[in-house]
Amino acid sequence: MSTFVIGLTGGVASGKSEVARRFEALGIVVADADIAARAALAPGSDGLAETVAAFGNDILAADGGLDRAAMRRRVFADDAARRRLEAIVHPRVRAALEAQCRAASSAYAVAAIPLLAEGGGRTTYPWLSRILVVDVPEAVQLQRLQRRDGIDSELAAGMLAAQASRRERLAIADDVIANDGPLDALDEQVAALDRRYRALAG
Template identity: 75%
Template sequence: MSDYILGLTGGVASGKSAVETCFRALGVAVADADAAARDALAAGSDGLAEVVATFGSEVLGPDGLLDRAAMRRRVFADPAARQRLEAIVHPRVRATLADACRGAPGLYAMASIPLLAEGGGRDAYPWLARVLVIDVPEAVQLARLLRRDGIDEALAGAMIAAQATRRQRLAIADDIIVNDGPLEALDGQVAALDRLYRSLAAPVP
């Protein structure tokens, strides 16, 4: 059981996945919000049933599963629709992450939450002991997005603009990894934070 839970967050193309990999290599259990969100709207789930009741059966594909691309286009163009969808998904994601982390082995566990700042921050996740933000300059984010996704600069800029600002993410941070260098540079930073978190999570004698 892990009673000490860390939140991991960062903007698109910040390198969250690489940091997750480093922590997992050190034996840390990481629960992923994106996976929890997919499960919340999986076939046969009450979450999917609520989405259909809210938005209509046109959000389903021919296979009866959520047409995620169509849903994404809809909520991207309609803030009110996005809020309705988030009201269905976010509580389920929070509950899944909390259960997974509390049931994990080890001194501490980590919840990877890309939209932590956008989803209510610490108020929405009061069970997070600390928040680790993966920070990267916006110019580096943009370059990585263009290279990674093969998209044009306008779309990449819109994706960045749709998220919380760098300042908003840093405002909720206890710890920061600036990931603007080579991947190998992450190992030492993660190892140092792992030592810190283990010391903070260790039972008081």
């Protein structure tokens, strides 16, 4: 059981997944908010039923599951709709992440939460021991996002604008990983943090 939990966050295309993989490679349990969010809206779930009640049947795909592309378009265009969806999904995600982290058999656990700054930070996640931000300059983020998703600069800029700013993320950070260089530069940073977290957890 882990009582020492690191909240891992960063903007879109910052390299959070790469950092999470490196913690996992060191034997650390990583609970992923994206996986928890998909489970919260899985076919047959209470979360999906509540979402359909709020948005109507046109958010469903032919197989009865959530049409994620349709839902994404809907909430990107409408702040009130996004907040309504978040009110359904976020409490379920928080509960699932906390349960996974508490049950972890590793020295400490990592909760990977992309929207930690947007979702209220420490106020909403009072059980986090520390917050680790993967930080990249916005220009690098835009470049990576366009390359990763095959999108144009306008859509990439819109996706960045929909998230917390770099300054807002850094304001909640206890620890920061700079990820503006080659990926193998992450190894040393994660290893150093792992040693520190094990000492703090112990």
